[in-house]
Amino acid sequence: MEFLLTMCLVSLFYGFCCLLKSFLQRRHQSCYLLAYECYKPTEDMKLRTDSCAKIVMRNKNLGLEEFRFLLKTIVNSGIGEETSCPRNILQGREEKPNLADSLSEMDEIIFNTLDNLFTRYPSVSPSQIDILVVNVSMFSPSPSLTSRIVNRYKMRENIKTFNLSGMGCSASLVAIDVVQGLFKSYKDSYALVVSTESMAPNWYCGKEKSMMLTNCLFRSGGCSMLFTNRRYHRHQAILKLKTLVRTHIGSSDDAYNCCIQLEDDSGYPGFRLTKYLTKAAALSLTMNLQVLVPKVLPLREILRYVLESWLRKNRGKNSQKLEAVGAGLNMKAGIEHFCIHPGGRAIIDGIGKSLALEEYDLEPSRMALFRFGNTSAAGFWYALGYMEAKKRLKKGDRILMSGFGAGFKCNNIVWEVLRDLDDANVWKDCIDSYPPHTIDNPFMENASLVAVDVVQGLFKSYKDSYALVVSTESMAPNWYCGKEKSMMLTNCLFRSGGCSMLFTNRRYHRHQAILKLKTLVRTHIGSSDDAYNCCIQLEDDSGYPGFRLTKYLTKAAALSLTMNLQVLVPKVLPLREILRYVLESWLRKNRGKNSQKLEAVGAGLNMKAGIEHFCIHPGGRAIIDGIGKSLELDEYDLEPSRMALFRFGNTSAAGFWYALGYMEAKKRLKKGDRILMSGFGAGFKCNNIVWEVLRDLDDANVWKNCIDSYPPHNIGNPFMEKFGWINDDYISFVRIDFSKLFA
Numbered sequence: 001m002e003f004l005l006t007m008c009l010v011s012l013f014y015g016f017c018c019l020l021k022s023f024l025q026r027r028h029q030s031c032y033l034l035a036y037e038c039y040k041p042t043e044d045m046k047l048r049t050d051s052c053a054k055i056v057m058r059n060k061n062l063g064l065e066e067f068r069f070l071l072k073t074i075v076n077s078g079i080g081e082e083t084s085c086p087r088n089i090l091q092g093r094e095e096k097p098n099l100a101d102s103l104s105e106m107d108e109i110i111f112n113t114l115d116n117l118f119t120r121y122p123s124v125s126p127s128q129i130d131i132l133v134v135n136v137s138m139f140s141p142s143p144s145l146t147s148r149i150v151n152r153y154k155m156r157e158n159i160k161t162f163n164l165s166g167m168g169c170s171a172s173l174v175a176i177d178v179v180q181g182l183f184k185s186y187k188d189s190y191a192l193v194v195s196t197e198s199m200a201p202n203w204y205c206g207k208e209k210s211m212m213l214t215n216c217l218f219r220s221g222g223c224s225m226l227f228t229n230r231r232y233h234r235h236q237a238i239l240k241l242k243t244l245v246r247t248h249i250g251s252s253d254d255a256y257n258c259c260i261q262l263e264d265d266s267g268y269p270g271f272r273l274t275k276y277l278t279k280a281a282a283l284s285l286t287m288n289l290q291v292l293v294p295k296v297l298p299l300r301e302i303l304r305y306v307l308e309s310w311l312r313k314n315r316g317k318n319s320q321k322l323e324a325v326g327a328g329l330n331m332k333a334g335i336e337h338f339c340i341h342p343g344g345r346a347i348i349d350g351i352g353k354s355l356a357l358e359e360y361d362l363e364p365s366r367m368a369l370f371r372f373g374n375t376s377a378a379g380f381w382y383a384l385g386y387m388e389a390k391k392r393l394k395k396g397d398r399i400l401m402s403g404f405g406a407g408f409k410c411n412n413i414v415w416e417v418l419r420d421l422d423d424a425n426v427w428k429d430c431i432d433s434y435p436p437h438t439i440d441n442p443f444m445e446n447a448s449l450v451a452v453d454v455v456q457g458l459f460k461s462y463k464d465s466y467a468l469v470v471s472t473e474s475m476a477p478n479w480y481c482g483k484e485k486s487m488m489l490t491n492c493l494f495r496s497g498g499c500s501m502l503f504t505n506r507r508y509h510r511h512q513a514i515l516k517l518k519t520l521v522r523t524h525i526g527s528s529d530d531a532y533n534c535c536i537q538l539e540d541d542s543g544y545p546g547f548r549l550t551k552y553l554t555k556a557a558a559l560s561l562t563m564n565l566q567v568l569v570p571k572v573l574p575l576r577e578i579l580r581y582v583l584e585s586w587l588r589k590n591r592g593k594n595s596q597k598l599e600a601v602g603a604g605l606n607m608k609a610g611i612e613h614f615c616i617h618p619g620g621r622a623i624i625d626g627i628g629k630s631l632e633l634d635e636y637d638l639e640p641s642r643m644a645l646f647r648f649g650n651t652s653a654a655g656f657w658y659a660l661g662y663m664e665a666k667k668r669l670k671k672g673d674r675i676l677m678s679g680f681g682a683g684f685k686c687n688n689i690v691w692e693v694l695r696d697l698d699d700a701n702v703w704k705n706c707i708d709s710y711p712p713h714n715i716g717n718p719f720m721e722k723f724g725w726i727n728d729d730y731i732s733f734v735r736i737d738f739s740k741l742f743a
Contacts, residue, residue: 029184031176032228032237033415034124037117038381038426039109039196039222041084047219048081051090058092061207061266069209073216078345078366082430083219083373086200094203099539101200102139109196109222110134110145111152117224118153124190124226126153131191133178135164135171135377137406138261138271139198142537142547143526147683149194150526157525157563160186160457161683168259168405169343171195171377172223173413177244178457183229185460190230196222197376206268214271217344221375221382239415242398243295247288247410255280255408277408278350284410285354285402289329292412296334296398305329331355334398335414337387338362341403342369342379351402364390367434371427379403382426386434389427393417452503452689456517459505466506472498473652482544490547493620497651497658515691518674519571523564523686531556531684554626560686561630561678565605568688572674573610581605607631610674611690613663614638617679618645618655627678639711640666646715647706655679658702662710665703669693 056070088094088101118126134145146161160182167174172195179191199220204211249255258276263269294302340351342365352362368382375382380401387393397417404410424431455467475496480487525531534552539545570578584604616627618641628638644658651658656677663669673693680686700707
């Protein structure tokens with residue numbers, strides 16, 4: 001009897017400890033919105049009716065039928081006279097935008113909103129930001145926009161940065177999901193989300209009707225948001241994230257292709273919207289609500305809806321239209337405010353009817369569309385700002401943000417208002433005049449014619465999951481055609497390649513897995529101007545776009561690798577090796593033998609004491625040699641990277657996996673071995689990751705047809721054998737303009 005009593009007490013105590021642990025973990029997993037700042041374009045960017053007409057008339061590809069279609073679309077779009085667009089379009093350069101136009105547009109929106117945000121919330125400085133997520137669907141320069149922000153605001157080198165592209169109009173909700181997942185792994189953190197869209201290089205200049213719609217709807221805008229999971233900031237926060245549901249139906253070809261970026265038959269790039277879009281929206285919203293509704297509505301409302309849906313199904317009244325998705329569903333039983341993405345009148349009307357919303361509920365989205373246009377993923381925040389400026393948001397209220405994105409996605413998020421809100425924000429100069437008596441477009445009256453760290457972080461939040469990572473680089477549009485030497489290097493090094501990887505956090509798959517992630521360290525030194533600019537995408541003096549590599553690159557690599565190793569080494573090397581290295585470094589420093597060269601970074605460090613294999617990024621011979629010397633590696637260790645470079649070239653981020661494949665094909669990888677992947681990236685970043693091999697590996701993979709011939713006897717380039725007779729004197733000779741000799 002005493003034994004049973006003891007076992008019961010132990011079980012109860014264990015259960016109590018588990019509940020306490022769960023409670024303490026959840027305390028640090030909340031996501032609070034501290035502040036947000038929307039972009040307000042200047043007067044010189046206004047796209048008024050007369051300006052819009054001029055832009056339309058400039059397109060010589062349009063005929064009478066296309067003009068008639070544009071007229072009908074503009075008049076019914078729900079967009080007013082106060083929207084804005086990039087300056088290059090207003091200035092007549094929409095057909096030939098350059099990189100400077102795109103970067104200028106992004107800089108103005110992003111830096112304006114961030115400057116205002118830090119001014120508005122001075123207790124958090126840029127150096128305190130732990131996580132930075134930027135989403136811009138249609139523009140992805142290198143270095144990334146996140147690096148551009150890190151450089152501008154001189155943020156810390158250990159900041160976690162994520163650049164999302166191609167995610168569509170609901171991308172800001174995806175970015176918030178990334179932040180929410182990371183908050184579960186990183187306590188007491190601040191996160192910045194920057195959400196905007198690039199219009200400067202993406203104005204459609206063709207005549208296909210399904211691709212003209214974006215010109216009629218999309219306008220300049222953006223928003224920056226500051227989040228935290230620090231509970232003692234709750235009284236300062238304005239919103240708390242309650243639940244977020246994401247649905248992706250991209251496995252359907254029709255859904256995937258209903259809104260897609262491509263070129264028309266004449267070669268003009270643009271964004272096509274097909275008639276299947278409303279069906280895809282209805283299907284994805286239906287699937288999303290099936291998960292969302294039980295989380296936000298009371299039980300009695302759920303039971304009533306289930307019964308009513310069953311009766312409707314038996315009567316054969318079910319419909320696949322967007323307007324009929326939520327028929328009989330009373331969302332107002334659990335939600336007070338609705339922030340529908342202002343993507344267009346059809347979307348607002350469709351979701352409004354499907355959720356049985358009144359005109360009062362749809363007013364914020366309609367006004368955001370009318371005043372600012374479709375600002376892509378930032379649109380939610382203009383609608384939220386309208387609610388706040390109208391003093392609608394009271395403590396305890398719940399807000400539903402709902403929208404769709406290319407791919408095809410439906411994302412819904414529910415917020416709780418933590419205090420009464422009344423800031424007029426971006427609407428302060430005009431809120432009293434909204435809503436206007438009519439939102440009909442005056443166009444007719446006037447003219448009669450308009451992205452392995454994210455996976456790891458998310459695995460801590462989502463149990464028993466699978467993740468796909470696809471890594472490649474686009475070469476087709478990025479071949480440099482100019483003559484600047486520092487920009488020719490990429491043509492010499494970069495080649496086509498890519499890799500797809502499947503990950504899981506399911507423990508029962510451990511015996512099937514090949515590698516296990518042991519540790520990952522990311523270092524970002526973009527706060528240094530020299531480091532940021534040492535490898536950067538830009539245009540040369542003749543206007544040719546390309547990627548410039550400067551002489552500072554090796555110094556940036558040395559600095560970032562040094563900082564990275566300071567974090568990595570204690571995690572992978574035994575204590576005796578660390579102590580020996582510290583002592584040796586101290587002696588070297590006293591003797592004045594320290595060097596800032598890449599080759600000298602790890603002088604005296606024996607990485608082989610904790611690592612068996614080295615997967616250096618095959619970015620070029622200089623990088624492989626530099627890291628090899630800095631970590632005191634021999635030729636056997638560098639062989640996989642050299643062979644990957646020799647056989648496949650610099651395949652950008654996929655290069656690591658070609659080198660890993662070489663090791664596997666050579667049957668080097670044995671159970672228990674550890675592999676270090678090390679490389680650099682524009683911005684400037686150094687990232688290192690350590691894997692543990694879970695079983696002996698011997699798959700020949702992509703190397704299967706040639707592995708027996710590697711390494712070759714000579715990896716010298718055969719170019720010199722054929723063209724070695726070319727020298728500077730000959731080149732000077734053949735460039736002589738003979739016409740001048742006989743002038």
